Amino acid sequence: MTIEKRKIDHIRIIAEEDVSHDHNYWNDIEIVQKSMPEIDYDDIDLSIDLLGKKLSMPIIISSMTGGHPDTKKINENLAIAAAEKKIGMGVGSERAAIDNREVADTYSIITEYDVPLRIANIGAPQLIRQKKNALSDDDIKYAVDLVKADALAIHFNFVQEMAQPEGDRNSKGIMERLSLITKKYRVIAKETGAGFSRMDAMDFMKAGVAAIDTGGRSGTSFSAVEYHRGLESNNFQKARVGESFWNWGIPSPVSVMMCEGELPVIASGGIRNGLDVFKGLMLGASAAGLASQFLKAGMESSQEVIRLIDTIEAELRSAMFLTSSQSVNDIRKVRRIYTGRLLNWTEQI
Numbered sequence: 332m333t334i335e336k337r338k339i340d341h342i343r344i345i346a347e348e349d350v351s352h353d354h355n356y357w358n359d360i361e362i363v364q365k366s367m368p369e370i371d372y373d374d375i376d377l378s379i380d381l382l383g384k385k386l387s388m389p390i391i392i393s394s395m396t397g398g399h400p401d402t403k404k405i406n407e408n409l410a411i412a413a414a415e416k417k418i419g420m421g422v423g424s425e426r427a428a429i430d431n432r433e434v435a436d437t438y439s440i441i442t443e444y445d446v447p448l449r450i451a452n453i454g455a456p457q458l459i460r461q462k463k464n465a466l467s468d469d470d471i472k473y474a475v476d477l478v479k480a481d482a483l484a485i486h487f488n489f490v491q492e493m494a495q496p497e498g499d500r501n502s503k504g505i506m507e508r509l510s511l512i513t514k515k516y517r518v519i520a521k522e523t524g525a526g527f528s529r530m531d532a533m534d535f536m537k538a539g540v541a542a543i544d545t546g547g548r549s550g551t552s553f554s555a556v557e558y559h560r561g562l563e564s565n566n567f568q569k570a571r572v573g574e575s576f577w578n579w580g581i582p583s584p585v586s587v588m589m590c591e592g593e594l595p596v597i598a599s600g601g602i603r604n605g606l607d608v609f610k611g612l613m614l615g616a617s618a619a620g621l622a623s624q625f626l627k628a629g630m631e632s633s634q635e636v637i638r639l640i641d642t643i644e645a646e647l648r649s650a651m652f653l654t655s656s657q658s659v660n661d662i663r664k665v666r667r668i669y670t671g672r673l674l675n676w677t678e679q680i
């Protein structure tokens with residue numbers, strides 16, 4: 332199976348099937364409101380500085396696509412909107428372009444728009460030898476240059492690799508290579524739905540990464556995607572492992588709590604709206620990333636993506652107003668109540 336085919340399979344399955352984790356832990360956070368806020372709605376300042384770039388609001392379109400000719404339009408729609416609304420944007424794994432330069436334009440299309448924070452993307456397993464050779468330094472430079480990236484996201488997706496009988500299974504040596512790459516680029520260590528722990532965050536600090544994108548459990552489950560791909564291809568093991576590990580991982584809010592501290596954190600995994608963005612910031616994140624929410628809009632048109640960003644902004648502003656938070660930094664002070672399954676996690680970690 333080619334990478335191009337896999338990429339388009341992911342998009343189709345995520346757009347058509349239910350591939351969410353069984354529980355969205357952002358629902359387990361309630362907020363103590365202020366009935367008489369001390370601020371005016373129009374004075375609320377949503378802007379942030381992240382990785383040396385100014386964004387008009389703390390929102391990032393998470394890494395999703397590129398690699399198949401059909402994905403160029405999606406990346407273009409997302410880039411037009413990200414540039415207009417001045418938010419960050421990542422492209423999907425660039426392995427496809429590294430292997431086949433003919434699909435390079437499905438990624439580089441984002442350089443035609445003035446996106447304030449452009450994020451390149453490669454996989455952590457590819458930093459070392461698997462069945463294929465590790466990415467070379469030149470390959471990595473190519474991926475960064477192709478999208479004129481301000482930062483390089485290196486994604487960790489070992490849960491997904493487990494569900495693929497042919498998946499990458501080596502991990503020894505990734506940290507060592509990562510430590511070399513962080514000397515050259517601003518690196519974001521990024522999970523893809525299973526969440527980082529405190530220990531992971533400390534390792535990343537040591538390795539010199541610039542930010543952590545927590546990518547926890549609460550939204551898209553790549554084990555669920557592999558379950559569907561396994562069913563479609565009559566691959567019993569893939570379907571079964573995908574099903575068993577559907578809900579594997581550290582819940583998104585817990586991962587933010589564990590990772591926040593020294594490095595900027597991007598809260599992600601199951602963020603659906605501006606209220607979830609607010610909750611991520613309340614737990615200490617600097618920004619929030621959304622993937623699947625932007626997928627359908629991106630498949631539609633740039634106007635749909637802009638409409639979605641405007642709505643998320645209105646929700647975030649409303650939550651800030653109702654808690655008397657004038658700026659993004661004020662959000663951290665808001666009182667919150669943890670309930671349900673999230674409370675079990677916070678009591679036992």
Ligand SMILES: Cc1cc2nc3c(=O)[nH]c(=O)nc-3n(C[C@H](O)[C@H](O)[C@H](O)COP(=O)(O)O)c2cc1C
Nearest residue numbers: 393394395423424486523550551600601621622623
């Ligand atoms: C269609 C699709 C493709 C994705 N491809 C990538 C990828 O190539 N690289 C990556 O780091 N993450 C990828 N992701 C993971 C997202 O960036 C994000 O971490 C994850 O989906 C959780 O966010 P969500 O619950 O908002 O979807 C992809 C997600 C989706 C929905």
